[in-house]
Amino acid sequence: MRKFRTKVALPLVTAAMLAGSVVVSSPANAASSPIAACGGGSYHVIDHHNISGGVIYLMYNGRTNCAVTWKTANLGKSTPMDVWIARKNDAKSVEDEGSYAYYAGPVKIDAPGQCINWGGRISSSTWYSGWSHCG
Template sequence: MDSGAMRRRLALGATVVAASGALALAVPATAQAATAGSCAGHEVRSLPFGDGVVHVYKRNGYVCAVTVARQPGAKRAMSVSVQARGNRPVVDKGRYKYLAGPVTVHAGQRCVWVKGSVGGQSVSSGWILC
């Protein structure tokens, strides 16, 4: 590869990095947080509750969930869990500013139970996606 081609590739790489940095600054913090922790697949459910919302995604037999706070700010207790029927739940809980998760389980064709909480408020789905 000649030096001209190498310089063009380096310039293109620098442009891409600069553009992605500018885009990251333009996106609101809550959208950034949700995007950063999002799951693969398509969203099949949204479970809203007082201080947040749990987004549930499915892809190729896998179910993934993430809890997103409505008002990001100071760290507070947050959690998300997904349990495929017949298995133990997979849980992420702790003190977070924006989101808990993602957590993923292989459900196949089984029902799942999804839970999420922000602060003292929570949501529980019951058995879904059966």
């Protein structure tokens, strides 16, 4: 009887160890959508602009504006990117610039009822809004 337990226990322990060593990985901090990058919740897309290689999204939740530059090409490849948002009344601005595999941002600024300027860049393709969304 003792011999049988050893023969059964060893394969079970080995199988358990192998099962525990399987790891599924995904990109670190990669959000599934621009809204998810902003934190989800009550954010909704209020504007966007297509640029070469991606889209710059502007989202709002009733108080806070959030912007993300989202890649649509060369996903997973580190690319120089930028996203910014500024408030007109006091010229406060927030920017995220670096080399990213999926998106730049999010950048957020509270600006209910105030004009904002927002934009982004992927490699050499840049766009900015001028003062907008003033209400």
